[in-house]
Amino acid sequence: MESLATDIGRGDNPLDILEELASANNWPFDRFSESELMLDVAGQWCDYHVCVVWHEDLSAILFSCHFEHRVPADKRDAANQLLAAVNERLWLGHFELSAEEGVPQFRHTLPLRGAIGASVEQLEDLLDTALMESERFYPALQLVVWAGQPVAQAIEHAIFEPIGEA
Numbered sequence: 001m002e003s004l005a006t007d008i009g010r011g012d013n014p015l016d017i018l019e020e021l022a023s024a025n026n027w028p029f030d031r032f033s034e035s036e037l038m039l040d041v042a043g044q045w046c047d048y049h050v051c052v053v054w055h056e057d058l059s060a061i062l063f064s065c066h067f068e069h070r071v072p073a074d075k076r077d078a079a080n081q082l083l084a085a086v087n088e089r090l091w092l093g094h095f096e097l098s099a100e101e102g103v104p105q106f107r108h109t110l111p112l113r114g115a116i117g118a119s120v121e122q123l124e125d126l127l128d129t130a131l132m133e134s135e136r137f138y139p140a141l142q143l144v145v146w147a148g149q150p151v152a153q154a155i156e157h158a159i160f161e162p163i164g165e166a
């Protein structure tokens with residue numbers, strides 16, 4: 001991901017900063033209002049639809065990264081078991097399935113109360129984390145949903161923690 005110069009002023013609307021980040025990386029985006037931004041980011045496994053909502057009254061940014069695929073209704077129990085296991089391994093944010101559509105998504109809220117504003121680095125880290133974890137989780141989801149593998153086996157094969165260096 002292309003990083004932005006750190007001279008953008010703190011206290012700006014964080015969506016302005018994310019809009020500049022999207023432009024710097026040539027990601028398509030739509031700014032629906034002063035408080036809502038959507039961007040599309042191509043990943044290794046699928047395209048991700050990122051929705052960012054700035055709630056000025058709460059001084060918080062709600063960030064969600066949606067996968068382009070839906071989980072069929074008959075596979076949602078297995079997918080939710082996988083999500084629970086994956087969420088145990090995350091430091092920031094969590095995965096969930098949308099209740100109605102069964103769309104997997106990574107979500108995280110960044111509270112900024114008392115801060116002057118979000119820094120460029122915070123927003124870059126938030127986006128990097130969402131994309132990195134989504135890319136890491138995607139193969140396990142595919143193994144459970146489409147290959148019918150048990151959750152434990154999917155995690156063992158798709159989400160492994162490397163030890164040492166090669």
